[in-house]
Amino acid sequence: MRHLIHLTGHHRTVTTNRVLGLLLAFNAGAVNAGGFLVAQMYTSHMTGFLSSLADNLVLGNMKLVLGAVGTLWAFMSGAGSTAILVNWARHHQLHGTYALPLLLEAILMLLFGLVGAITLGWRTPFAVPLTVLLLAYLMGLQNAVVTKMSSAQIRTTHMTGVVTDLGIEMGKMLYWNRSGTAPERYVKANRDRLRLFAGLAAMFLVGGLVGAAGFKYVGFIFVLPLALVLLTLSLPPLWADRNKLRQLLLQRRTDHQPGDASPSGPDAGP
Template sequence: MPANYARFLLNRERTLSANRQLGWALAFVAGAMNAGGFLAVQQYTSHVTGSLSMLADQLALGQLGLVVDATVSVLAFLAGAIVSSVLILEARRRRLASEYALPLLLEAALILLFGLAGSQLSRYEGLLVPFTVVLLCFMMGLQNAVVTKLSGAVIRTTHMTGVVTDLGIEIGRALHSRRTPAEGEAPVRTDGPRIVVLAGLLLAFMAGAVAGAFGFKAVGYVFTVPLALVLAALAAVPALDDLRR
């Protein structure tokens, strides 16, 4: 990956084009890790909605062990978002070029850890499931916080509910704008670029999920290594720029 392109994607001064392209890339990673993680431990980890629902259901059923599992999942996602925010704010305070790269470097390291340790822990189911769930939830919280901060809360990459909702709203506006406005009625304006961003996020997440599912099925945990290396290569350029300074 050319160094200048990595700087463009992770520059402290954000542009709509950089946000869009980085969002698509990270949505692909999130989709791949979510689908691959499910095949590993039969649990999705890219959002906390299901964990909160499971917490309530298992509490009502008296399954306290599963209540603890769901609580830990939510807390791991929260911890990832907290760590991401702290890294970004500290880098911003120091005026580092790697303001948004540091959390992604950490994510790349965690993906690699998942790939290397998962195959070893797969022999011990009692360790594999809690390790994988905590690691992936933390990673998803980390990534989601990065994209939320750099895009001004416009882009999300780890869960698609909001993306599909917003896409539906924009398509509805586009369809409605075709009608002739009534006298005195303000015309409905279509936000074409936003539709492109949202559709791209949805397609990228889906493509990542398909790649992750088939990759994990074919080669197991090794499928995560290329994801980790690409993400690390992307984030390493601004970090190396800081080191040179």
């Protein structure tokens, strides 16, 4: 329990960032690959949608333009939701600084697993199914969690930067330092970063394999185990914050209750 609290708590270490990043990279890979099987769109990264927006603006295909705009907006809304929840938790000094957005992601994934097949047919003003917007929102929500907790050093929903950094460290590792080179000028790979980036890429790949197989053979209900993992990460710190959260809820209710009317009229006291 204590270890789970630390994974999403406000006290961050290299180890907790790495462990949470690896777990969420697996989750993103599974959701991204599985989402493609059901909606024929990758929703964990927005590069393709930005390109689609530019291309179809030139081609005049406004339906695809609307789809790209809606998906981009959903992803940014997810990231914005994380910013609101994390800053609210910090303001109130909660233990689970990063637990609330992960709890929201888990709840939405549970709903997606139960009614995802229905939402796949629901059309939206953005010319893409509600399923696509929901998946993009979830990935924006998650990516912002890891970005904020690691000060933008770890990403989990897209691998372009991860693979680039992995290649840089591999290049450093293979670099030939000539004899006689001063030690301060040696080119050395950062093996910790090398292991981190290799781990993130591997977990995203394994998650993709598991997600694709799960959606193919099990269907939407496959996301339920993924949601349970997120619940396991988010509930322990929120349980530790239960008294403070209860106080905040009571205070909010008190603030919204109408005040007692002041006495008035001839019978009123002085």
